[in-house]
Amino acid sequence: MNRPVIVLGGGGHAKVLIDTLHIQSVKVLGFTDPDLGKAEESILGVPFIGDDDIICKYTPDQVLLVNGLGTTRRTSLRKQLFLKFKKSGYCFANVIHPSSIISSYVRLGEGVQVMAGAIIQTGSFIGDNSIVNTKVSIDHDCQIDPHVHIAPGVTLSGEVTVGEGAHIGTGAVVIQGIQIGRESLVAAGSVVIKDVAKGVTVKGVPAI
Numbered sequence: 001m002n003r004p005v006i007v008l009g010g011g012g013h014a015k016v017l018i019d020t021l022h023i024q025s026v027k028v029l030g031f032t033d034p035d036l037g038k039a040e041e042s043i044l045g046v047p048f049i050g051d052d053d054i055i056c057k058y059t060p061d062q063v064l065l066v067n068g069l070g071t072t073r074r075t076s077l078r079k080q081l082f083l084k085f086k087k088s089g090y091c092f093a094n095v096i097h098p099s100s101i102i103s104s105y106v107r108l109g110e111g112v113q114v115m116a117g118a119i120i121q122t123g124s125f126i127g128d129n130s131i132v133n134t135k136v137s138i139d140h141d142c143q144i145d146p147h148v149h150i151a152p153g154v155t156l157s158g159e160v161t162v163g164e165g166a167h168i169g170t171g172a173v174v175i176q177g178i179q180i181g182r183e184s185l186v187a188a189g190s191v192v193i194k195d196v197a198k199g200v201t202v203k204g205v206p207a208i
């Protein structure tokens with residue numbers, strides 16, 4: 001990366017990202033968090049630098065941002081933060097763990113995060129601000145829209161589409177060709193064998 005990085009958020013997801021940035025010798029200036037109780041803390045040696053207002057002390061060409069908020073619910077603060085700082089001209093770095101395997105025929109948007117052990121096969125697309133979490137498997141020709149969280153251990157077979165802001169819970173399995181609607185939630189451990197409408201929650205084996 002040609003610029004140092006600021007990480008937004010000081011929780012568990014931020015910690016995993018900072019670890020990956022360290023592996024890649026990226027300079028991390030600090031993390032931001034509205035919880036001023038974090039002022040005495042550091043994350044893997046990275047200092048707290050203030051709440052998000054501190055970012056405007058840097059111009060967009062001085063720093064890159066990394067979105068350290070995870071998503072566990074459909075209402076996504078993560079998405080709001082991404083859009084707010086994009087509007088102000090900032091750019092988000094992609095964070096790609098070196099142990100992930102990504103076909104050279106995969107396209108990635110901006111601010112995409114691919115965690116340790118993930119595999120993304122040929123022809124797939126990962127939209128802006130989406131998380132492909134630890135040990136996820138995304139097979140060929142999948143389309144992942146922006147602001148999606150594919151949680152650890154999920155398997156997507158080929159030609160699956162996932163709409164904007166959807167959350168695929170830990171360990172879920174989605175068979176080939178399925179369409180998952182925007183803002184929908186697939187519960188952890190589900191097996192999805194038919195399309196999921198937008199904005200709904202499905203769970204179980206098979207998921208309903």
Ligand code: JB2
Nearest residue numbers: 008009010011012013014032033034035052069070071072
């Ligand atoms: O507006 C904000 C803001 N709101 C909350 N700006 C910034 N910069 N930070 C914000 N936060 C902070 O995000 C909270 O004060 C808190 O310190 C942090 C969220 O931490 P937490 O550990 O609760 O969640 P997370 O998003 O880091 O991790 C979740 O998602 C991951 C993907 C957890 O469920 C993890 O287990 C999961 N792996």
